[in-house]
Amino acid sequence: RIPGFYSKLGLAKQDRHLQHTQELAVGPESSTWIFLLRAFEVLEQDFEKFDKSGDGYIDYVELTMGIPLVDAHMRLHILARLEYKFKLVDQDKTNSADFYEFIYLGFLMTQDGSYHDLVEESEGHDIVKKAFIELLSWYSQSDSHKRQRLTIADVQQFCLRHFRMIPANIEEIFEEFSYTSSHVPGQKVIDFVRFMKVLTMIIVPDSRFHPKRYKPVKKALDPNKMMIKAHGG
Incomplete structure (x- = not known):
């Protein structure tokens, strides 16, 4: 008899059974x-760390506070990526x-780096990055x-x-965020950001960021918090 062998074998079987059960599970048990629920929870916690005022918005300067304290060259590289991607996200230029x-900014930052570059003190870097991937x-x-x-x-x-199921209210949720696009003529569609909103309404219906409850008022642009831009000689 090998000491501990059968107990380890039993645990391995339990793990496989749990994995198999989850693969067959439906809805919230899947x-x-x-x-995704765990990933959304981390994203909510990280957003709230930045949103000190609790008004539902983070300005660019606040975002830069989350960048890792690395050497100057690496920090400038991360800042350059952040500024470029922030401009893509900040459609209304506020x-x-x-x-x-x-969320979209975090997604963009992971495409050529890591979520850690945006939120150094996140307690769930790995799960968020994996979720985005x-x-x-x-x-x-x-x-399709x-x-x-x-x-x-x-x-x-x-x-x-x-x-392994279709939520009963999926058509209602989809209708709320869908729009007509020339990309798919004759059909309403959602893009990636709207897809995130749809998933939030499905997976985290009690979230404070549920689109039907989360209605932050855009801040007036503060000239003292404008992005610092590099100007060539």
């Missing part, structure tokens, strides 16, 4: 649902980001028209594939 823009893959797989937009049928297929 592994993907649980995984120099601030709401929760969903923050998986979500991009799942989003692309669900995009290959136009970087999802139709209601695409979203329903996503739910079936990953949650």
Whole structure:
């Protein structure tokens, strides 16, 4: 008899059984649902760390406070990436980001770096980065028209594939965020950011960032908190 062998074997069987059970689980019990719930919880916590005033927005200067304290060259590199990606996110040019823009910014930062570059003190770097990687893959797989937009049928297929069910209110949720796009003529669609909102309403219905409750008022642009831009000689 090998000491501890059978106990380890038993634990391994339990782990496989748990994994198999989660793979067959439906809705909130499914592994993907649980995984995304944990990722959203981390994102909410990280956003609230920046949002000291509690007004539901983070300005650019506040965001730079989360950058890791690394050597000057690396910090400038991260700042350059952050400024470029922040401009992509800040569509209304108010120099601030709401929760969903923050999620999108985090997603963009992980495309050529890591979530840690945006939020050094996050307690869930790994799960958030993994979630962004998986979500991009799942989003692309669900995009039946290959136009970087999802139709209601695409979203329903996503739910079936990953949650093994279609939420009863999915059409209502989709309708709230969908729009008409020339990318997919004749059908309403959602982009990646709206997809995040749809998932929030499905997975975290009690969140303070639920789109029906989260209605922050955009800040007036503060000239004292404008981005510091480098000017050539």
